[in-house]
Amino acid sequence: xxxxxxxxRTFHRMAREGAGVAATRLSNLTGVDTNxxxxxxxxxxxxxxxxxFDGDMEHLSVRVDLVGGPGGQAIIVFDRDAAVEVTETVLDxxxxxxxxxxxxxxxxxxxxxxxxxxxxxxxxxxNCGFIDGWADVLDTGIDISPPEFRSGENSEDVFGELSALGxxxxxxxxxxxxxxxxxxEFSFYHYLFPDLKSLDRTLSxxxxxxxxxxxxxxxxxxxMVEEGANxxxxxxxxxxxxxxxxxxxxxNFVPVRNIPSQLSDQNVVGxxxxxxxxxxxxxxxxxxxxxxEQIIQELLPxxxxxxxxxxxxxxxxxxxxxxxxxxxxxxxxVLSTTIDHSPPEYIHDIGSSIMDPIAAQVGQNQDYAFVxxxxxxxxxxxxxxxxxxxxxxxxxxxxxxxxxxxKLHKARETPDFPVNE
Amino acid sequence: xxSQGSDSAEDWPPTPSxxxxxxPLRLGIGEYAIEQEPAVLNTYGLGxxxxxxxxxxxxxxxxxxxxxxxxxxxxxxxxxxRFADTGTRRLVETFLAETRASKSELTAKIVGGSEMFSxxxxxxxxxxxxxxxxxxxLRSLGVTIEAEDIxxxxxxxxxxxVGTGVVTVKTANKEVEKL
Numbered sequence: 001x002x003x004x005x006x007x008x009r010t011f012h013r014m015a016r017e018g019a020g021v022a023a024t025r026l027s028n029l030t031g032v033d034t035n036x037x038x039x040x041x042x043x044x045x046x047x048x049x050x051x052x053f054d055g056d057m058e059h060l061s062v063r064v065d066l067v068g069g070p071g072g073q074a075i076i077v078f079d080r081d082a083a084v085e086v087t088e089t090v091l092d093x094x095x096x097x098x099x100x101x102x103x104x105x106x107x108x109x110x111x112x113x114x115x116x117x118x119x120x121x122x123x124x125x126x127n128c129g130f131i132d133g134w135a136d137v138l139d140t141g142i143d144i145s146p147p148e149f150r151s152g153e154n155s156e157d158v159f160g161e162l163s164a165l166g167x168x169x170x171x172x173x174x175x176x177x178x179x180x181x182x183x184x185e186f187s188f189y190h191y192l193f194p195d196l197k198s199l200d201r202t203l204s205x206x207x208x209x210x211x212x213x214x215x216x217x218x219x220x221x222x223x224m225v226e227e228g229a230n231x232x233x234x235x236x237x238x239x240x241x242x243x244x245x246x247x248x249x250x251x252n253f254v255p256v257r258n259i260p261s262q263l264s265d266q267n268v269v270g271x272x273x274x275x276x277x278x279x280x281x282x283x284x285x286x287x288x289x290x291x292x293e294q295i296i297q298e299l300l301p302x303x304x305x306x307x308x309x310x311x312x313x314x315x316x317x318x319x320x321x322x323x324x325x326x327x328x329x330x331x332x333x334v335l336s337t338t339i340d341h342s343p344p345e346y347i348h349d350i351g352s353s354i355m356d357p358i359a360a361q362v363g364q365n366q367d368y369a370f371v372x373x374x375x376x377x378x379x380x381x382x383x384x385x386x387x388x389x390x391x392x393x394x395x396x397x398x399x400x401x402x403x404x405x406x407k408l409h410k411a412r413e414t415p416d417f418p419v420n421e
Numbered sequence: 422x423x424s425q426g427s428d429s430a431e432d433w434p435p436t437p438s439x440x441x442x443x444x445p446l447r448l449g450i451g452e453y454a455i456e457q458e459p460a461v462l463n464t465y466g467l468g469x470x471x472x473x474x475x476x477x478x479x480x481x482x483x484x485x486x487x488x489x490x491x492x493x494x495x496x497x498x499x500x501x502x503r504f505a506d507t508g509t510r511r512l513v514e515t516f517l518a519e520t521r522a523s524k525s526e527l528t529a530k531i532v533g534g535s536e537m538f539s540x541x542x543x544x545x546x547x548x549x550x551x552x553x554x555x556x557x558x559l560r561s562l563g564v565t566i567e568a569e570d571i572x573x574x575x576x577x578x579x580x581x582x583v584g585t586g587v588v589t590v591k592t593a594n595k596e597v598e599k600l
Binding site: 257352353 | 449450451465466467468469470489490496503535536537538539540575577578591593594
């Protein structure tokens with residue numbers, strides 16, 4: 001399937017319109033006002049989904065098959081608490097219950113038939129809202145199958161067989177949304193597992209054909225970013241002596257104005273770089289203060305009086321320098337290009353304010369940006385590190401179009417060998 | 422009374438049909454709000470961006486904007502709320518249209534405009550130019566600038582209590598300041 005930036009922006013319009021229609025219908029159903037917050041689009045593969053949903057937490061989903069338009073499947077997913085809250089809110093409104101106007105609380109252990117049925121109805125209504133919003137943006141009709149309710153504590157329970165959804169070899173689109181009903185806030189995930197052939201046909205009038213790239217290139221780039229993250233994790237382990245792993249890796253396409261919200265409003269410590277070449281952009285390694293203190297202690301032979309003094313800053317900059325080289329050399333290798341990075345710049349500030357000037361810079365030339373975010377965890381949970389990369393839009397499009405998938409596959413087949421004999 | 426929005430027709434309102442009535446407690450880039458007592462308007466993570474707070478003390482009405490770039494004519498005039506010049510001008514114009522205030526009764530406070538990085542790519546004085554643009558615009562409109570907390574190398578978060586007109590500025594690693 002051919003993609004370009006115009007098509008990616010279309011995905012954003014789909015997310016926004018879909019969430020808006022879903023919110024309006026929820027508002028009509030509950031009789032209270034709603035607010036919509038579409039945060040970002042993520043491209044996720046089966047491994048990402050398994051990592052997100054294979055655990056202790058129960059999730060509930062409602063799935064429909066799409067006929068026409070992009071084709072594929074649309075799945076709305078709530079965690080259990082959000083599902084109970086949204087169901088109680090709607091039941092309170094549609095069936096006022098006892099004298100104080102509230103129904104008995106839903107059993108924490110097990111959803112009864114009425115609750116399950118109500119949740120399925122609510123989810124289906126929101127799912128349909130999303131899909132109607134997509135149909136408006138794509139200017140096409142989309143029919144849907146009856147809803148299928150699922151629940152469980154792993155991805156297979158929630159989604160069914162992921163390979164059957166085509167996500168083992170493809171990326172699914174995840175629209176991360178939050179709907180606020182006055183006094184309540186419900187977070188949920190909404191996934192589109194598109195049928196690539198029909199999505200390709202549907203997007204045919206939504207693209208600039210001059211600067212396109214194959215959807216598969218995006219998958220390749222995601223794999224390349226994964227390699228870079230693994231490199232950074234390895235370097236971190238070698239320098240600190242603490243085993244680390246890549247825990248989360250996201251490929252996001254976000255409006256520039258949402259870039260600062262990729263980081264929290266808490267104080268963070270880190271190292272920032274600019275990089276130039278194909279692509280060019282910004283690379284940040286960010287720690288919360290506690291993690292930064294831990295890692296500085298690991299890097300220095302003796303505990304410093306002030307972890308954020310000159311010695312600590314210098315150690316963290318050196319770590320960042322080595323990790324940045326690992327990430328960018330990996331990219332450059334796959335892209336057969338050269339990517340140079342700036343000297344490290346130490347940062348200790350409000351997280352979102354660090355991203356703010358980066359948004360201002362890229363916002364001069366573009367409205368959307370690719371943001372890669374990765375979390376590296378120490379195995380014993382002593383610290384974690386987030387890596388953010390914001391790339392210039394046009395550069396990344398060109399880099400994607402030049403991505404040599406054969407070379408990428410060969411690079412992935414190259415066995416790792418130990419650095420220290 | 423309350424008024425709110427952003428420069429991006431595609432981002433706000435979320436859809437033409439979605440009802441949005443809650444005051445936004447938190448403003449992002451390119452968003453504005455005008456609210457009456459007892460609202461508190463917040464915007465977080467100001468780096469090179471500036472926040473401009475407009476206050477009409479007689480009726481305890483306040484407005485706030487979070488602008489990202491200094492001059493709209495340099496980039497794209499279709500998104501005025503994102504710029505310190507057109508955003509500030511529109512905020513004042515909207516304020517005057519929706520309240521009984523006259524320009525001479527308004528006061529303004531400017532916060533932000535830091536230079537967070539020394540990288541050549543991001544150090545083109547965007548922060549200082551943002552603050553300068555807001556300042557020039559307010560002066561050209563005849564709105565008195567009552568206080569400023571601008572420049573430096575740190576990020577800021579702003580909380581504007583429209584009941585009192587006090588703007589509380591939190592700067593990383595520093596004491597909280599009230600303007």
